[in-house]
Amino acid sequence: MAGSSRRLPLLPVLALAAVLFLIAPGVAEAAPELVFHVGGPRGWRVPEVGTNYGWWAMNNRFHVGDELYFKYTNDSVLVVDREAFDACNATEPLTTFADGATTFRLDRPGFFCFISGEPGHCEEGQRLIVRVMVHPAVAASPAPGPATSAQPDHGGSGGRPWPSGWPGAASGAATVPTGVAFAAAMAALVCFVLMLQ
Template structure:
């Protein structure tokens, strides 16, 4: 017959392990990307070093990551592919107008963003983001080609995603640090 003390310790250890494993996925992914970096979300003037889509193609986006849009006298519209392609602002899926908007990716796949200001989208203030499927995490492979029939010039070298964001690196460090803490707690109870 087991003693009450060892049963309580085993239950506590089991609870700690369950809490730890439930929290690991949240610490591994979740990076905040600054759209337009120091310039922010604004209509291009032709002097930018890269388009929004070229910037996106250099990053790897995961479920849980966020985009931070900073802007003035503008808006951010989340739209369908058709509305993105036609710069149609009439039917957004979501609309942000507060000047500092955060959009969180809740699924894998493509997300389409355009400016809500007339003429801005046609001038290049639009963005396509491809969020990796969880099975792709850690695999360095090319992104899929744009949908058939799409104007491929809008995808700006939509080739391999060479950049690895620091959120992935931070997540790996966090995972190993948490694992060390877990093993330390297990050692205390053994």
């Protein structure tokens, strides 16, 4: 009897350690960072008639840590506030990029506004506003490689499905990554075995 009373406090500690050990690797896989190629293979330029970057942005989900990749020639990317975005005002940008291949890291939740620095391009539709999500949803692992689209208005899921009920959401519930499901099953098994002792 004395031996069993000493083992009882150890069981919850072992169970907790097993749960943390098994679940931690799966949680790290829940929301990988992605690189979104703005404009797909066409790159950052005035969109064709009937297309726009707004539709592309609405069909992708962006999270803190993701990156936008702008590929362009004889142009620039200006990060602006919402007022300058709405007015296509390029006179006082927050940040200016003109290297032809800009990678911009989404480092906080909220909205980011981008316009072209070339005169007239913003008015012709070369502007983009993205919303960075506060909390990443547990979703299926994305396909390898960057999230791209052939045209600015056709972006697909961007590697992450929308939560059900949101505009652009596909029908069906989001799935749990296999690493998390496996870890949960193993934790339950370990807890059951430990309780039998």
